[in-house]
Amino acid sequence: MLRGLSASVAGMALAPFLVASGTAGPERASFRETYRGRRIVVVPDGAGLLGDDTSGGWHVTVDGRPLHLMRRVDGSWMTMVDHYQSYPTPLAAARAAVDELGPTAQLGAANATAGRTDAGGTPHGGQGIEGEHRHGVHA
Numbered sequence: 001m002l003r004g005l006s007a008s009v010a011g012m013a014l015a016p017f018l019v020a021s022g023t024a025g026p027e028r029a030s031f032r033e034t035y036r037g038r039r040i041v042v043v044p045d046g047a048g049l050l051g052d053d054t055s056g057g058w059h060v061t062v063d064g065r066p067l068h069l070m071r072r073v074d075g076s077w078m079t080m081v082d083h084y085q086s087y088p089t090p091l092a093a094a095r096a097a098v099d100e101l102g103p104t105a106q107l108g109a110a111n112a113t114a115g116r117t118d119a120g121g122t123p124h125g126g127q128g129i130e131g132e133h134r135h136g137v138h139a
Contacts, residue, residue, distance in 0.1 A: 031091050037103065039063050040094045058090040065107035067097055081107075 031042040045057040060067040068080040069090055076086035077093040081100045087093035101107070 038098045042090050060094050
């Protein structure tokens with residue numbers, strides 16, 4: 001009985017160190033795909049932009065134009081294209097935005113640099129129609 005209790009106490013004492021040394025979940029990978037004739041690029045915020053990714057957000061483009069994603073409290077995602085539906089991943093949200101846009105409609109871009117990508121198709125710099133609000137929900 002006492003041995004089990006001391007093991008539990010030791011486990012509780014070490015838990016913060018074990019959590020801090022491990023990863024915070026599955027590795028965050030970039031996605032590039034053509035879906036219904038549209039080019040979708042999803043990269044973790046900071047990947048190739050500012051160095052290490054620490055924001056937990058994503059930068060998404062459809063045909064080189066920024067798609068604003070917002071994280072909901074339950075961990076799901078919504079887009080500026082459809083505020084009423086939640087999606088389990090940023091990629092699923094981007095696909096749904098393509099479905100909603102149809103074959104010809106385009107996302108807007110506030111300035112000429114908003115839709116630029118580097119040679120690998122990774123979005124970089126610029127502001128979309130949402131300005132600086134790329135990192136989740138802002139009040």
